[in-house]
Amino acid sequence: MTAQILDGKATAAAIKSALKTRVEALQAKGVQPGLGTLLVGDDPGSTWYVAGKHRDCAQVGIASIRRELPDTATQEEIEAVVRELNEDPECTGYIVQLPLPKGIDTNRVLELMDPAKDADGLHPMSLGRLVLGEPGPLPCTPYGIIQLLRHHDVAIDGAHVVVVGRGITVGRSIGLLLTRKSENATVTLCHTGTRDLPAALRQADIIVAAAGVGHLIKPEYVKPGAAVLDVGVSRDGEGKIVGDVDPGVAEVAGWLSPNPGGVGPMTRAQLLVNVVEAAERAARAQG
Numbered sequence: 001m002t003a004q005i006l007d008g009k010a011t012a013a014a015i016k017s018a019l020k021t022r023v024e025a026l027q028a029k030g031v032q033p034g035l036g037t038l039l040v041g042d043d044p045g046s047t048w049y050v051a052g053k054h055r056d057c058a059q060v061g062i063a064s065i066r067r068e069l070p071d072t073a074t075q076e077e078i079e080a081v082v083r084e085l086n087e088d089p090e091c092t093g094y095i096v097q098l099p100l101p102k103g104i105d106t107n108r109v110l111e112l113m114d115p116a117k118d119a120d121g122l123h124p125m126s127l128g129r130l131v132l133g134e135p136g137p138l139p140c141t142p143y144g145i146i147q148l149l150r151h152h153d154v155a156i157d158g159a160h161v162v163v164v165g166r167g168i169t170v171g172r173s174i175g176l177l178l179t180r181k182s183e184n185a186t187v188t189l190c191h192t193g194t195r196d197l198p199a200a201l202r203q204a205d206i207i208v209a210a211a212g213v214g215h216l217i218k219p220e221y222v223k224p225g226a227a228v229l230d231v232g233v234s235r236d237g238e239g240k241i242v243g244d245v246d247p248g249v250a251e252v253a254g255w256l257s258p259n260p261g262g263v264g265p266m267t268r269a270q271l272l273v274n275v276v277e278a279a280e281r282a283a284r285a286q287g
C-alpha cells in the first residue's frame with residue numbers, strides 16, 4: 001500500500017481563497033481585520049513561522065501588526081507589549097509565538113491577553129469555552145488537522161484516534177475537539193509515560209504524532225490503512241529537520257500528511273480563520 005497524501009498546502013489554499021471573500025465583505029462594512037504577532041528572541045523556526053503568518057495575511061487582505069523583543073526581554077517587558085496589543089484598535093486578533101524563552105512564565109503571558117483577541121485559541125477562556133461547547137476561537141493545529149481529514153473524506157465519526165504528545169498547542173486540546181458530538185471520535189492520549197506505545201498505536205484508525213521525536217512512529221506500529229498525521233518537527237544528528245513519522249509508514253498507512261506541506265499550512269490557515277471570525281463577531285456586536 002502507498003498512502004494517499006493529506007495535502008495541507010492545497011487544502012490551506014482553498015480555505016484562504018474563501019477567507020479572502022469574507023475579508024472583502026468585512027472591509028465593505030468598514031471593518032479591517034488585523035493580526036498581531038509577538039515574537040520574543042530570534043529562534044530561526046519561530047522567526048520563519050511568524051513571517052509565514054504575515055505572508056498569509058497579505059494574501060487574504062488581513063493587516064499585519066508585528067512586535068518583536070530580544071531573547072533577553074523580561075516578563076514585565078513582554079507583558080507590556082501584550083497590554084499594548086490588547087489596547088491597539090488596529091489589532092483585532094493576535095498571537096504570542098511559542099515557545100517563549102526559558103525563565104518566562106508562559107501561562108501568565110497567555111492569561112494577560114484579551115480573550116476577545118485570542119487568535120490562537122490558547123487563552124484559558126478559549127480552552128474553557130471549548131470544554132463547555134461554546135463558540136470561540138479553536139486551537140489552530142488541532143482544528144487544522146480536523147479540516148485536513150474532512151477535506152480528504154477521512155472518516156472521523158467513530159474512529160479511534162491515538163494522539164502522541166501532551167503539549168499545549170496540539171496534544172492537550174485535540175481530544176476536546178475530536179470528542180465533540182460533531183466529530184464523535186474516541187481519543188487515546190499517549191506521551192513519554194505511556195508504557196507500550198506501539199500497542200496503543202496499533203489500535204488507531206487515525207494517529208496524530210506530535211511528540212517532537214524524529215521518526216518515532218515506525219511502520220510496524222501502524223494498522224494498515226490508518227490515517228497518519230505528522231505534526232512533530234525536530235532535528236536529526238546531522239541537524240536536518242525531521243518529522244515524527246518514519247518514511248516507511250507511507251507503505252502501510254492509507255493516508256499520510258507530508259511534513260512539510262501537511263499540518264503546518266493548515267495551522268496557519270486556521271489562524272486566519274480565527275482572525276476573520278473574531279472580526280465578524282465584533283462587527284455583529286457593533287450592529
Ligand SMILES: Nc1nc2c(c(=O)[nH]1)N[C@@H](CN(C=O)c1ccc(C(=O)N[C@@H](CCC(=O)O)C(=O)O)cc1)CN2
Nearest residue numbers: 049095096097098099120140169260261262264265267
Ligand atoms: N502561538 C503559537 N506558537 C506555536 C504554534 C501555534 O499554533 N501558536 N505552533 C507551532 C509552530 N507553528 C505556528 O506557530 C507552525 C509550525 C509550522 C508551520 C508550517 O507552515 N510549516 C511548514 C514548513 C515550514 C518550513 O519550511 O520550515 C510546513 O509544515 O509545510 C506553521 C506554523 C509552535 N509554536
